[in-house]
Amino acid sequence: MHDVLVIGGGNAALCAALMAREAGARVLLLEASPREWRGGNSQHTRNLRCMHDEPQDVLVDAYPEEEFWQDLLKVTGGNTNEELARLVIRASSTCRPWMRSHGVRFQPALPGTLHLSRTNAFFMGGGKALVNAYYRSAARLGVDIRYDSPVDALELRDGRFVAAVVKGERIEAKSCVLAAGGFESNREWLREAWGRNERGEWPADNFLIRGTRFNQGVLIRHMMSQGADIIGDPTQAHCVAIDARAPLYDGGIVTRVDAVSLGIMVNREGLRFYDEGEDFWPKRYAIWGRLVALQPAQIGFCIVDRQAIGRFMPPVFPGVKAATLPELAARLELPQQAFMDTLNRYNAACRVGRFDHTVLDDCRTEGLVPPKSHWARPIATPPFYGYALRPGITFTYLGLKTDARARVHFGGEPSENLFVAGEMMAGNVLGEGYTAGVGMSIGTAFGRIAGHEAAQAATQEARHALA
Structure with a gap:
């Protein structure tokens, strides 16, 4: 029998497995996907948001705890657990040497990633390289890994983990870490959460999934049925406006279109619906998926002109290009009169400074509703470009309530040997909203905590058995 069972195969699960193994535990990691798709959503990531009080290798200037906290407070609207959030923030300042010891390499912020050189450390080779480095390190240290091993249920006794069931096989361990992701790939659950809107549409039917198809939420649903304490709104998620031509699953970060703050967004009726210049893009990009989800047919259109080209990360798909705005409306199949009225009102309202x-x-x-607070320039310099965008869900926030020791709770009481990390508990910190790189900060912090705690719990279990 293994000491620690880790369920999941992404960043949080790997951090837990490595920490438990370093503590001397015998570890088995169960990844639901085949080997070639291992890593969950982590394979699509780019960076980690890091607190630091002075310049550190790839990070410039300083990003102190209080600023990180205020950024998180703003994007969540206060819907966050301050104790756990600050735990994540502080842990983000010390994790990179440990990550390097397991083969992760960092590089300066990429061109086009505005403002992130101070706040975010980028992985050399991206999330896929990070995941592969962790798997290599896990194999070298003797972590047992099984692919194609989705866990269907847990056997629990008075809040204690006893065994996991995988395709009918019962797997025992002294302790367990749950790190199997959210439920974003479960279309029926998304439909259940979002329901029908006032237009009679099922918004979830038009959602694209930016990451893995294997995050079905089986364990979240199972833990709910077992009486685990749950936190989060099932409609809240890291939801980004992505190219409508993106694949249903695993499109990753390249499907994002980062031009919104440089232009305007309209819905299929040709109308604007939110302030495109509210704040810096890394702080506000993740609100746009939800905003588009609330529009007719769950689609929006980013409109820019030649002035914007070269100022944002080039997306994987080229925009629809036109010599005139009426031609662009026709090519995007938008109502031309409403579209031109919107553009004319916007252009007339622009007060261009520096x-x-x-x-x-x-x-x-000035005098426009909704306003554009910053970076407002008339869209009048041809050629013009349009990008059709749909909601792209990265991960959902509904999950298990936890504490500073990453313990799963039942009726307010913490389990002695069942822990949680990553997207399965991110809703404790992210009640809503998102800021770039914080998901990896949460997964790394709580993965390491959960792995350490699980190893300790396994040791205690062994001592009790000998007593």
Whole structure:
């Protein structure tokens, strides 16, 4: 029998497995996917948001705890557990040497990733390289790994983990870490959560999944049925506006279109619906998926002109290009009169000062609803470009309530040997909203905590058995 069972195969699960193994535990990791798709959503990531009080290798200047906390507080609207959030923030300042010891390499922020050189450490080779480095390290240290091993249920006794069931096989361990992701790939659950809107549509039918198809939420649903304490709103998620031509699963970060703050967004009726210049893009990009989900047919259109080209990360698919705005409306199949009225009102309302996309500049609209608070310039320089965007869900926030020791709770009481990390508990920190890189910060912090705690619990279990 193994000491620690880790269920999941992404960043949080791997951090847990490595920490438990370093503590001397015999570890088995169960990954639901085949080997070639291992890593869950982590394979699509790029960076980790890091607190630091002075320049550190690939990070410039300083990003102190209080600023990180205020950024998180703003994007979540206060819907966060401050104790756990600050735990994540502090852990983000010390985790990189440990990550390097397991083969992860870092590089400076990529061109086009505005403002992140100070706040985020980028993985050399991206999330796939990080995942592969962790798997190599796990194999070298003697962690047992099984692929194609989805866990269907857990055997629990008075809040204690006893065994997991995989395709009818019962697997025992002294302790367990749950790190199997959210439920974003479960279309029926998304439909159940979002329901029908006032137009009679099922919004979830038009959602794309940016990451793995294997996050079906089986264990979350199972833990709910077992009386585990749950946290989070099932409709809240890391939800980004992505290219409508993206694949249903695993499109990853390249399907994102980062041009919204440089232009305007309209719905299929040709109308604007939110302030595109509210704040810096890394802080606000993750609100746009939900905003688009609330529009007719769950589709929006990002409109920019030649002035924007070269100022945002080039997306994988080229935009629809036109020499005139009426031609662009026709090519995007938008109502031309409403579209032109929207553009004309926006252009007339622009009060252009000194445009600078690296600061909250003084280019704004006046007398326009909704306003554009920054980076507002008339869209009048051909050629013009349009990108059709749909909601792209990265991961859902409904999950298991936990504490600073990553313990699963039942009726307010913590389990002695069952722990949780990653997307299965991210809702404790992210009640809503998102800021770039914080998902990896949460997964790394709680993966390491859960692995350490699980190893300790396994040791205690062994001592009791000998007593």
